[in-house]
Structure formats: C-alpha cells, structure tokens
Amino acid sequence: QTNRVLVLNTANEKKAGGEWDGGILTLEEGFARRSNLVQALNCTDPRTPAVQTYYPLPQTGAVYSPSVVVFREGFKGGYTIWGDDEWKVVSVVSAPPVRRPKTDETGMKYSFDEEKNLQRDKMKSILRVAALNGHTNLVLGGFGSCGPEGSGSGVYRNPVRDVCLLWKELLESEEFVGWFANIVFALAGDSGGSWATEDKDCAKEFNAFFG
Numbered sequence: 001q002t003n004r005v006l007v008l009n010t011a012n013e014k015k016a017g018g019e020w021d022g023g024i025l026t027l028e029e030g031f032a033r034r035s036n037l038v039q040a041l042n043c044t045d046p047r048t049p050a051v052q053t054y055y056p057l058p059q060t061g062a063v064y065s066p067s068v069v070v071f072r073e074g075f076k077g078g079y080t081i082w083g084d085d086e087w088k089v090v091s092v093v094s095a096p097p098v099r100r101p102k103t104d105e106t107g108m109k110y111s112f113d114e115e116k117n118l119q120r121d122k123m124k125s126i127l128r129v130a131a132l133n134g135h136t137n138l139v140l141g142g143f144g145s146c147g148p149e150g151s152g153s154g155v156y157r158n159p160v161r162d163v164c165l166l167w168k169e170l171l172e173s174e175e176f177v178g179w180f181a182n183i184v185f186a187l188a189g190d191s192g193g194s195w196a197t198e199d200k201d202c203a204k205e206f207n208a209f210f211g
Contacts, residue, residue: 006135013057013096016041040065062095097144108161136181146202164209
C-alpha cells in the first residue's frame, strides 16, 4: 500500500490534457496547466517499447501516472508558480467518461442501460487501478456529471444522480468494500460563472448519497 493520494482526472479520450493550451476551463485542462500532467500522460512505459502513445484511450481503459507534480495556482490565482517547498506530488488515474449520453426528462438518469453500463465499467476500471497500485486514499469526482463537464451545457453531460448511484454501488461491492480508507469527491463547486447552479445541484446529489 501507499499513502500517496490518487486523484481522478476526467480525461479527454483523444488528447493528453485535452485543450489545456487553449481557453477551455474543464477540470483536466485546469489540472494540466498547474502541473506536469500532460508530460506524464505522454510518457509511455519503457517496458513496453511497442506502445508509443496511450491515445486514443480505450473505452474502458485508464492511464496510471504514479508521480504528477503540482507546482502552481489555478485560474483564480493567475497560475502563479509556488515556492519550491510548496510543490505537491500526487498519483493520477486518467479515464474518459461516457460522452453526452441520452438522459431522461429530469436529466438525472440515463435513458439507455448500455450507456449506464459503459459508465459503470469505466468507473470500475478507475477503482481497479487504485486498488492494484495500493492506493487507499482517493480524490474522485463527478466523472463527467458536474460543473463544466456535467449535465446541461457541459462537455460530457452525464446524469449526476446515476453517477452517484454507480459510485456508491461500486464502492460497496464485494470487489472494493473495505479497501479504501479515505475518499473525497472534488466537484468544482467554486468554479462560479455559468456553472454555479449546476455545481450546487451536483453537490446536493453527492451529499445525499455520501454526506
């Protein structure tokens, strides 16, 4: 086991860091601008020289980056570089959620079992990466259901209530129950702007399931 925190990166399936070098403000792009995440995602395993890139990511695949260095503030802090003693090292698992599934009239549930099951399999891969690499402290998230990634006008538009349900089902399943010591859901609740209402709805749903 390792005490290093494992952070979930809701990843663009086609490009490391997504549009991090442009003006996009989703979580992955913000994370990439604050760290060496892009370099880590583009660094393949020397033990498998035939693999030159992990992209495009497989449907239920994930990339494990054991050491990602966060060294600067985010958007609100003007990306100011921290002092050397403030740099943080985390492990990261990067995986893409289902992109814009069909939802019911409430926007809280999947319309099709196929898309819900695919999202479940993706989330299961994330937890398996965590367990296989000995991580017991996790920072998870809405995984395509909150803030600039979520329902409404977001990038991925997964229904937050069903995403909460899937996390809960998996974490309480025989495969994972009792494995993880600490889990935090980071939901981008202070992102402000046009995402404020959706962030509040997202936090409300996660609190109902995990609060």
